[in-house]
Amino acid sequence: MSIEVKSVTVIGAGIVGICCASYLQRDGHKVTVVDSVAPGESCSFGNAGGLSPGSIVPVAMPGMLKQVPKWLMDPLGPLAIRWGYLLPVLPWLIRFVRAGRIDRVEEVATALRALLGPVFESYDPIAKAAGAAGLIHKSGQMHVYRSEEAFRKDSLGWKLRRERGCEIEEIDADQIRQIEPTLAPIFARGIHFPTHGHCSNPFKLVQMLAEQFERSGGTILRRRVTGFRMGEGGPNALQTDGGDVPVEHLVIAAGAWSHILSKQLGSSVPLETQRGYHVTVADSDIAPRINIMWADAKFMATPMEMGVRFAGTVELAGLDAEPDWRRARVLLEQGKAMYPNLRDAKFSQWMGHRPCTxxxxxxISRSPHHGRVHYAFGHGHTGLSGASTTGRVIADLVAGRKPAIDVSPFRVDRF
Ligand SMILES: Cc1cc2nc3c(=O)[nH]c(=O)nc-3n(C[C@H](O)[C@H](O)[C@H](O)COP(=O)(O)OP(=O)(O)OC[C@H]3O[C@@H](n4cnc5c(N)ncnc54)[C@H](O)[C@@H]3O)c2cc1C
Structure with missing residues (x-):
């Protein structure tokens, strides 16, 4: 099918926007990316690097509500709410809890499997072209639990994965240590995902894809978008802090800020930031091989080019509050419990905004109001894993091709 060459502007130079731009450019379109910061400097900078075709279990699950008080009471717990933010976040929380119904959870897992399943195939052509294939490792992943009881609590999640064809192997304490001998002998049960992997430098991946995009003729503009000038067929210019930028086709991939822009174009989306933290320990004296999720503590440890990264936690505090670095320190303490030989003299810490529906x-959707506007945001905890296939789907939608996955669960007007 021959593709009509279009002028497409992508708002957002995170991993999602850059994957969209890369795939749109491969279709021959004239593509511009607009962002107020350099590529990858926002949430895509510091994630845990997990590339997880089987991360298909929704964050809200049946029975989750019972665990929330325990998590909130625990200063080391995986969830925190700034009390001053409780009222603003309440409507989103109600929707979140409602999404944890069993029938809805089944649908969500099916949709996420379609998106995340092809993560490696979707990265392959763009990462190779950018010389970044060496950052992507399909070396497996483990989820580990301290007790049989904690493992059993997640049994619905494992069932959802198995029923959707995710390759998973149940393992015991000995097998865990065989796979990763540097781990403390504190884990009783685990799951091994042989077909998962990790990215050893998520920020560099975005940078390299963005550099390739520019080498291939793409433009990256450093501007903050404040609004839209509307013409007959929808928006015909972006209003930015550097003046107006004319646009024809538009993709909004602005991460946790996307709902501010989509609302101006008639689509209200309940998007909330689940703030997450990392510490990256350099010269740690340990060399883990693979990406490991300590499942009952809800954080990941990943071997990165820069050191070992511990990343996770959810903090509901909005887009503007200052980071609470105690949450990063908790990750460091838990990392030391996980790897007793960890030397932590040199570490950096970071906070980022996960964009969460x-x-x-x-x-991942065409706008119901404007035929030339598409949306690609809200990837939450799995945006690194979901970005590559999102790029392919957006290119299909802009070209008028039928995407390889069913896009109806991703509609912007489902809320
Ligand atoms: C602690 C942590 C661990 C994680 N671990 C994993 C993991 O292991 N695996 C995984 O798959 N995912 C993981 N994630 C999730 C993943 O990092 C995110 O889903 C992903 O980075 C979101 O990418 P994005 O491109 O949508 O957003 P971003 O990277 O935030 O990019 C959005 C961009 O839009 C720009 N923008 C916004 N508004 C405007 C505007 N008005 N004008 C101009 N530009 C604008 C911003 O400046 C930003 O650069 C993790 C996240 C966190 C926080």
């Missing part, structure tokens, strides 16, 4: 499914 209440039902865990991102928005």
């Amino acid at each position: 209440p039902d865990t499914i991102p928005v």
Whole structure:
């Protein structure tokens, strides 16, 4: 099918926007990316690097509500709410809890499997072209639990994965240590995902894809978008802090800020930031091989080019509050419990804004109001894994091709 060459502007130079731009450019379109910061400097900078075709279990699950008080009471717990933010976040929380119904959870897992399943195939052509294939490792992943009881609590999640064809192997304490001998002998049960992997430098991946995009003729503009000038067929210019930028086709991939822009174009989306933290320990004296999720503590440890990264936690405090670095320190303490030989003299810490819908499914959709506007945001905890296939789907939608996955669960008007 021959593709009509279009002028497409992508708002957002995170991993999602850059994957969209890369795939749109491969279709021959004239593509511009607009962002107020350099590529990858926002949430895509510091994630845990997990590349997880089987991360299909929604964040809200049946029975989750019972665990929330325990998590909130625990200063080391995986969830925190700034009390001053409780009222503003309440409507989103109600939708979030409602999305944890069993029938809805089944639908969500099916949609996420379609998006995340092809993560490696979707990165392959763009990462190779950018010389970044060496950052992507399909070396497996483990989820580990301290007790049989904690493992059993997640049994619905493992069932959802198995039923959707995710390759998973149940393992015991000995097998865990065989796979990763540097781990403390504190884990009783685990799951091994042989077909998962990790990216050893998520920021560099975005940078390299963005550099390739520019080498191939793409433009990256450093501007903050404040609004839209509307013409007959929808928006015909972006209003930015550097003046107006004319646009024809538009993709909004602005991460946790996307709902501010989509609302101006008639689509209200309940998007909330689940703030997450990392510490990256350099010269740690340990060399883990693979990406490991300590499942009952809800954080990941990943071997990165820069050191070992511990990343996770959820903090509901909005887009503007200052980071609470105690949450990063908690990750460091838990990392030391995980790897007793960890030397932590040299580490950096970071906070980022996960863009989260209440039902865990991102928005990958044409606007119901403007035929030339598309949305690609809300990837939550799995945006690194979901970005590559999102790029392919957005290119299909802009070209008028039928995407390889069913896009109806990702509609912007489902809320
Ligand atoms: C602690 C942590 C661990 C994680 N671990 C993993 C993991 O292991 N695996 C995984 O798959 N995912 C993980 N994630 C999730 C993943 O990092 C995110 O889903 C992903 O980075 C979101 O990418 P994005 O491109 O949508 O957003 P971003 O990277 O935030 O990019 C959005 C961009 O839009 C720009 N923008 C916004 N508004 C405007 C405007 N008005 N004008 C101009 N530009 C604008 C911003 O400046 C930003 O650069 C993790 C996240 C966190 C926080």
